[in-house]
Structure formats: C-alpha cells, structure tokens
Amino acid sequence: MYTSTSTQRNILSVAKLNKMVGSLLKTHVGQVWISAEISNFVAAASGHWYFTLKDRDAQVKAAMFKGANGRIAQRPKEGDSVLVRANVGLYEPRGDYQIIVEHLEFDGAGLLKQQYEQLKNALQAEGLFATQTKQAIPQDIKTVGIITSATGAALHDITTVLKRRNPMINVIVYPTQVQGAAAAAQIVNAIFIANRRREVDVLIVGRGGGSLEDLWCFNEETVARAIFGSHLPIVSAVGHEVDVTIADFVADLRAATPSQAAELVSSDLGDVIYTIEQWRQRLTQAISTKLNECDYQQQLLGSRLQQNHPQQRLQQQAQAIDHFTMQLQHNMQRRLQVAQQRQQHLENRLQHLSPIHLVSQSQQHTHTLTERLRQAMANRLTHQQQRFAKVTGILHSVSPLATLSRGYSISFVDNHVVNTTSTIKEGDTLTTRLTDGEVTSKVERISAVK
Structure with a gap:
C-alpha cells in the first residue's frame, strides 16, 4: 500500500x-x-x-x-x-x-479617451508624430487654404485675422463638416483635393472648441494619415488652447486656436512695410557710400593721369605697331612662297598619277559585269516560269474543281463534308457542289451500298 x-x-x-x-x-x-x-x-x-x-x-x-x-x-x-x-x-x-x-x-467619455490614447500611442510608435517628418511652413505665403465649416466661427476668426494682418493674402475655403459621422471623410477628401490642385501654399485644418465627442473627427485615424501624407504643409487649429487632438500631433504645426493659426501663416503688413523701409534706408546709405568712394577714386586716377601723360606711351605703342606690321608682312610673304612651291609640287604629282586610265578600265569592267548580270537574271526568270507552269499543272490535276469538272460532286450538311451515310439522317438538307454551281436537296431515304 x-x-x-x-x-x-x-x-x-x-x-x-x-x-x-x-x-x-x-x-x-x-x-x-x-x-x-x-x-x-x-x-x-x-x-x-x-x-x-x-x-x-x-x-x-x-x-x-x-x-x-x-x-x-x-x-x-x-x-x-x-x-x-x-x-x-x-x-x-x-x-x-x-x-x-x-x-x-x-x-462613455472615458471610452473615447481610451480609444484616443490607444490610437495616439500606435501612431506615435509608427513615427507619424516625429519632428524630422514635419514640413517647414513657407515664409512668403501668398495663398492660404482653409478646411473647416463654411458657417462656423473658426472661418470668420481666420479670415478676420488674415484681413487685418495682410489683406494681400488670398484665401481658398474647402468647406467640410467638422462634427458628426461624415466629418472625417469630408476632411480627408478636402485635403486630397487641395493637394491635387496645388493652388495654396499652406493648409489650415480646424474648427472652434467643443467636447471630446464634438472634436472626435480630428481624432480619426483616416484624418491623421491624410494630414501625414499631405504634400502641402498643414497647420492644425482645433478648438481652444486646452483642446489637443491627434490631428495636432500629426500636423506640421499646431496652433492653439484658429485665430493663432491665421497669425502663424501671415506676416503683419505693418511689419513688412517697416522692414522694407529699413532696407530702403540701408540701400540709400550704401549707394551714397559707394558714390563717395567712386568720386574719390576718380579724383585719384585723374591726378595720376596728369602726372603720367599718355602721349609718350602712345608714341611707343605706335612704333611697336609699325614694327609688328612689317614683321607680319614679311612672314606672310614667306609663307605664301612656300605654299606656292608646295602647290606646284602637288600639281606635278597629280599629273603623273592621273586616274583617267583607271577610270576607263573600271567603266569597261562594270559594263561587262552588267551584261553578265542581265543575262543571268533572264535565264533565272525563264527557269522559274517553266517551273511555275509545271507546278500549276500538277496542282490543277489534284484540285477538287478538276474533279468536279470530270462529273463528280461534293455534298455538305451544315458546312460539313458528307463522306459516309452515317453522318446524315432522314430530313437533313444537303448542299451539293457541282462544277458550275450548287444544288440543295432533302434526304428522304438512306440506303447503304452492299
């Protein structure tokens, strides 16, 4: 046990x-x-x-x-x-x-937050929030695209700020829903259209503040991936400063409010005018300084010119020109004589080696070859004609048309040749081909040859 x-x-x-x-x-x-x-x-x-x-x-x-x-x-x-x-x-x-x-x-708001955190962590791990992937916002922006509701306060805030800061900036609105089930798809489509048209320098995507449910379309994965894949730089401007969506993390730049987004993409016209005025003053000063330097250089060169009168140098240059001119004429005459002598030598060699005899021989040989070729072609053509006639006769002897001309015929049923009685049945329609035409008949009785 x-x-x-x-x-x-x-x-x-x-x-x-x-x-x-x-x-x-x-x-x-x-x-x-x-x-x-x-x-x-x-x-x-x-x-x-x-x-x-x-x-x-x-x-x-x-x-x-x-x-x-x-x-x-x-x-x-x-x-x-x-x-x-x-x-x-x-x-x-x-x-x-x-x-x-x-x-x-x-x-249930907590469930949305949980989904928010899960998607945020997944996209962050995938690299959609990485700083090195973000595009720089252009400095000289002439046209701004706005993706938002056509009737929302965000559009009014953005356009008001742009008009105040720089009325020269053009605005193109891509109206979408920014709340509800259809909002995410419309935002994605607007980003696609803006990228395809390439008519703006930067996009502002956003809306005014609201609850987590109100802003949820900006937490959708499709919107995040559309922003990440955009070739146009995108500024996210969703809600108030305390509202942070996944679109804010993916966008190239995040603005706390729609109004701040308008400020970020526009330069104040007053600042631009002030900068231009500063540059104008600096340019005027630089031109004045340069003119003073040139005036000083002119006076200095004039003084040196008076001290070193050019008359003597001109005489020396004239004498040098005369010397070079005579030397050039002498060299040209010598080279011309050498060229004439060489030409005469070549003419003598050319007469000694004249090609007239060789050309005559070549012409005679060419004529002989031409005659031989013509005769060979005529013989070849005669031989081929005889062979063609022989083959034509053989082909005609085995042609079905020749067989028909000797009194035979060919019958068809449905375009198939009838060669045995087993291939037809009573009631079938026969088409019989004769030497001069066709005969159509109907089968009434079939009897086999014993």
Missing part, C-alpha cells in the same frame, strides 16, 4: 494559498480597462469606496481607495455607466476576488 507524507503533498495554509492566488492574479492579469455599471455603492467613513461593477451577464466586486477617488470630481451613484482602469487582485482575509480601481470616468 502507498502512503504519502505531508512533504510530498505540499500542504498549504489558507493564508498562503490566498497569497499565492493574489500574486498570480496580479502578475498574469495585471491592469485592465472595464466598461460597466455601478451597483451597491458604499462610501466608507475612511474615505474608501466599495461597489460592484456589473453588466448583463456578470458582476465583480471593486474597491477604490481614498487616494485614487480623491481625484474624481463627482461621486458615482447606483446605475452610473463608467469606464475604470483597475488592477485585478484578491482580498486575502476572505479569499474574495476583487479589482482595485485606480481611475474612473463617466458616461
């Missing part, structure tokens, strides 16, 4: 068992997000909250300690829909499985 000892059974105490289970839950499950409904809420005198999280199929006990719930502005109540971030654990004294809530949000 087998008898096991206590060491072989690895006997545990209840406390140790609960501690092991709690450690396993904390290690292998860890932190989770849970969307559920509040039930059995109790606020203890210690400041801790105890409640049950439930949905249609199950429930779990939860605790939120004073340090965590102190950050919640509104105390939850029975029936509230919440989103919580919690750690899974075990209350060891009673062995009760429970979750320890660290963060709690109401009415």
